[in-house]
Amino acid sequence: MINTSTHALKTLLWRDFTLAARNKSEWMNPLLFFIFAAVLFPLGIGPDTVILKQIAPGIIWVVALLAALLSLDTLFRADYEDGSLEQLTLSPYSFSSLILGKIAVHWLLTGLPLILLSPLLATFFHLDAAATLILMQTLLLGTPVLSLIGAIGSALTVGLKRGSMLISLLVLPLYVPVLIFGANAVSASTAGLDISGHLMLIGSLLVLAITLAPLATAAALRASIG
Amino acid sequence: MDLAIQDTTSLKAVQLSCVRSDIELFRDLSFELLPGQLVQIEGANGCGKTSLLRILCGLSRAAEGEVMWRSREIEHCRPEYYAEMAYVGHNNGLKANLTCEENLKVSALHNHLKAAHDIEQALEKMGLEELIDEFAGKLSAGQQRRLALARLLLTDAPLWILDEPFTALDLASRELMENIFDQHCQAGGMIILTTHHQMTIPHTEVKLLKIQS
Numbered sequence: 100m101i102n103t104s105t106h107a108l109k110t111l112l113w114r115d116f117t118l119a120a121r122n123k124s125e126w127m128n129p130l131l132f133f134i135f136a137a138v139l140f141p142l143g144i145g146p147d148t149v150i151l152k153q154i155a156p157g158i159i160w161v162v163a164l165l166a167a168l169l170s171l172d173t174l175f176r177a178d179y180e181d182g183s184l185e186q187l188t189l190s191p192y193s194f195s196s197l198i199l200g201k202i203a204v205h206w207l208l209t210g211l212p213l214i215l216l217s218p219l220l221a222t223f224f225h226l227d228a229a230a231t232l233i234l235m236q237t238l239l240l241g242t243p244v245l246s247l248i249g250a251i252g253s254a255l256t257v258g259l260k261r262g263s264m265l266i267s268l269l270v271l272p273l274y275v276p277v278l279i280f281g282a283n284a285v286s287a288s289t290a291g292l293d294i295s296g297h298l299m300l301i302g303s304l305l306v307l308a309i310t311l312a313p314l315a316t317a318a319a320l321r322a323s324i325g
Numbered sequence: 326m327d328l329a330i331q332d333t334t335s336l337k338a339v340q341l342s343c344v345r346s347d348i349e350l351f352r353d354l355s356f357e358l359l360p361g362q363l364v365q366i367e368g369a370n371g372c373g374k375t376s377l378l379r380i381l382c383g384l385s386r387a388a389e390g391e392v393m394w395r396s397r398e399i400e401h402c403r404p405e406y407y408a409e410m411a412y413v414g415h416n417n418g419l420k421a422n423l424t425c426e427e428n429l430k431v432s433a434l435h436n437h438l439k440a441a442h443d444i445e446q447a448l449e450k451m452g453l454e455e456l457i458d459e460f461a462g463k464l465s466a467g468q469q470r471r472l473a474l475a476r477l478l479l480t481d482a483p484l485w486i487l488d489e490p491f492t493a494l495d496l497a498s499r500e501l502m503e504n505i506f507d508q509h510c511q512a513g514g515m516i517i518l519t520t521h522h523q524m525t526i527p528h529t530e531v532k533l534l535k536i537q538s
Contacts, residue, residue, distance in 0.1 A: 106433060107433065107434045110430065110431060110433045110434055111431075111434060114420070114423070114427075114431050117422075117423065117427065118420060118422050118423070121422045122422060181416065181417070181418065181419060181420065181421070182414060182415075182416025182417060182418035182419075183418045183419070183420060183431075185384060185412075185414060185416065185418060186412070186418040186434070186435065187434065188384065189382060189383075189384070189407050189410070189412055189435065190407060190434050190435050191403075191404045191405070191406075191407040191408035191435065192404070192434070193404075197434070324384055324385070325379075325384055325385035325386060
């Protein structure tokens with residue numbers, strides 16, 4: 100059973116990556132939004148390095164959060180509409196682990212590229228190397244939380260015609276702690292403070308989300324289908 | 326195909342009732358499906374045929390009553406039940422951006438690993454062998470339906486639950502499917518389906534189940 104269920108998970112990952120490779124706009128859109136939105140700020144505010152340095156972590160985090168939000172509507176939508184979600188719930192293998200697999204693909208396509216691109220954006224804001232590294236650490240811990248929590252919202256609204264408005268209302272309040280600790284960690288470190296507390300708090304949010312979000316998402320999807 | 330049939334294999338509906346948008350579609354519906362049987366659900370449009378099938382799959386819940394597989398409530402034995410059940414719904418569950426072959430590979434999510442030649446055989450049997458590398462989105466409605474039904478040839482599940490399997494199928498494909506149903510029931514499988522077509526199945530008796538509101 101274990102072998103076959105890893106095989107099922109592998110098949111699902113293969114399927115989602117193949118589909119993503121054939122339909123690039125779906126996951127490229129939020130990425131482009133992330134780059135453009137973040138680049139516009141230095142242009143609008145002007146070349147004052149002190150201000151830019153100060154607002155950089157907050158802006159990059161807010162834009163990352165909005166980019167994640169933008170990508171949520173598509174997470175289960177296509178599967179719901181063509182009936183493959185129905186088939187997925189009828190799989191003999193653990194539905195919540197298949198869902199965790201889907202969320203992992205979502206993060207690899209929307210979260211991970213943000214982290215890799217963040218040093219580029221950091222240069223626009225004149226962030227030094229040390230601060231950039233902290234920013235990447237917080238994004239590494241925080242963006243999976245965004246995907247995991249977002250999946251619950253996406254699953255709850257997938258049955259609705261215009262669910263994307265509702266997703267923001269459901270999910271944004273839950274994103275706030277991640278945003279606060281993520282953005283503050285960078286400012287705190289430039290001020291010379293210890294940031295291990297910030298990182299541990301985001302880390303614990305991540306552990307909590309990995310444990311509970313797949314179960315909640317699976318239950319929400321079953322309810323949406325039924 | 327080896328089907329794991331035992332004496333206890335049966336799908337049982339006990340006093341099911343179904344309510345949709347405050348309207349009661351049916352109530353106190355009970356029946357039992359045994360190995361080798363084929364049941365056709367009959368009833369007017371909107372009388373709850375699809376709802377019944379979805380309840381039998383565990384996709385939605387009955388307002389009252391329960392569905393038993395091998396004498397256990399399906400909600401308590403989902404993995405075991407789903408390993409032995411194949412469902413083809415209204416929606417084909419195909420990915421338009423995957424080829425026919427890739428779509429069938431995805432059915433490994435539901436069944437044990439099938440070798441590549443099984444997929445080729447299934448496509449050949451359904452008359453889709455020429456389209457093996459074609460995207461499912463480019464197929465005609467009837468071809469898509471055949472591709473969805475090809476999944477049945479790749480599973481060793483004894484229980485098939487089929488919602489309007491003949492939709493968009495031409496006469497030849499319909500006869501082919503009827504033969505496949507016949508073979509499945511002769512091998513001890515069981516089928517419950519909805520259709521408005523008159524089925525002619527040589528060796529298997531078609532039992533009718535009428536839904537009345």
